[in-house]
Amino acid sequence: MTESRPSSGTPAPSANEPQLPSRGNGRRRTVWIASTSLVVVAAVIVTLVLSLSGGSNSGPKAIRIGVTDASQPYWKTYTELAKKRLGLTVQIVSFSDYSQPNPALKEGQLDLNEFQHIQYLANYNVTAHDDLQPIGATAVYPLPLYSLKYAKPSALPDGAKVAIPNDAINEARGLLVLQAAGLLTLKDGGTAFSTTGDIVTHRVDVTALDASQTAAALRNGSVAAAIVNDDYAISAKLTSEQAIFHDDPASPSAAPYVNIFVARKADDTDPTYLKLAALYQDPAVQQGVQAANGGTAVFRDVPAAQLQAELATVEQQAKATQQ
Numbered sequence: 001m002t003e004s005r006p007s008s009g010t011p012a013p014s015a016n017e018p019q020l021p022s023r024g025n026g027r028r029r030t031v032w033i034a035s036t037s038l039v040v041v042a043a044v045i046v047t048l049v050l051s052l053s054g055g056s057n058s059g060p061k062a063i064r065i066g067v068t069d070a071s072q073p074y075w076k077t078y079t080e081l082a083k084k085r086l087g088l089t090v091q092i093v094s095f096s097d098y099s100q101p102n103p104a105l106k107e108g109q110l111d112l113n114e115f116q117h118i119q120y121l122a123n124y125n126v127t128a129h130d131d132l133q134p135i136g137a138t139a140v141y142p143l144p145l146y147s148l149k150y151a152k153p154s155a156l157p158d159g160a161k162v163a164i165p166n167d168a169i170n171e172a173r174g175l176l177v178l179q180a181a182g183l184l185t186l187k188d189g190g191t192a193f194s195t196t197g198d199i200v201t202h203r204v205d206v207t208a209l210d211a212s213q214t215a216a217a218l219r220n221g222s223v224a225a226a227i228v229n230d231d232y233a234i235s236a237k238l239t240s241e242q243a244i245f246h247d248d249p250a251s252p253s254a255a256p257y258v259n260i261f262v263a264r265k266a267d268d269t270d271p272t273y274l275k276l277a278a279l280y281q282d283p284a285v286q287q288g289v290q291a292a293n294g295g296t297a298v299f300r301d302v303p304a305a306q307l308q309a310e311l312a313t314v315e316q317q318a319k320a321t322q323q
Helices: 073-086 101-106 118-128 168-180 211-219 230-235 252-257 271-279 283-292 304-321
Strands: 031-033 037-041 047-051 063-067 090-095 112-117 133-137 144-146 161-165 184-186 199-202 205-209 225-227 243-246 259-263
Touching: 063 101, 063 271, 073 090, 073 271, 073 283, 090 101, 101 112, 101 118, 101 259, 112 118, 112 271, 118 168, 118 252, 118 259, 118 304, 133 271, 133 304, 144 230, 161 168, 161 211, 168 184, 168 205, 168 225, 168 243, 168 252, 199 205, 205 211, 211 225, 211 230, 252 304, 259 271
Parallel strands: 063 090, 063 112, 161 205, 161 225
Antiparallel strands: 031 090, 037 047, 112 259, 133 259, 144 225, 144 243, 184 199
């Protein structure tokens, strides 16, 4: 999705978006689950039940939420608030491979997950023929355009080279940022799946590079400006003052990049799950999220129905790219 953390479509989780996977990074299949006990319950069919009840199966079942950043302190704040405010036991299940939380949710190993934005979920649903649904928004992590020489996009000279990430998640978003900055136009206004082949007009020359290389290209002077995910920007010591533009988190073009809580279709109106999604907007949780992400999160409180409508739109865009 960047939670960074996800770009994000995350690449290695980007601090930029809790985030979206760089879809590679070893593809480890190992999933470790942070819990205080593991209880094996035998019945006609054997199931594994992970519980925080201290080993007793008489208490309420823990609600399992899959994430990719379980070590962040704000999840402890979140689970404590769930217990205190809602009377719910929440177990945070950590995944090191971004390809796993959605299938785990589909198979019932999780009750919810929170690690992706709408664009990532749409791509998953279409390719996996699934129907997982967003039930609550968390935040958007703006994607910045950096320059070491120019103070605003309009100052870039005609024909200047501008780098964008070349992965499927960030290439489209990078192009949408450049379009919003007035540096190019995209076919039909662009979508969350646009590529450089969809550029109709341009005042600058766009160069698509591996996401890990855009900051280096900017630093060595081979490009005049670059779209850089937050994790790589931090490594390159790029400052907020050197960010000359970023997408508007409230704009329609940024809507596919709202990070979300996700449930199975059958549970998308479950009142308990909706309350848990809303709990992310508690000030104590938000404070922890900002501390973990350098203050870059722009929190969004969007109704589930609106998120689901946006998902349907982006899924149609994803299907169109496969035709």
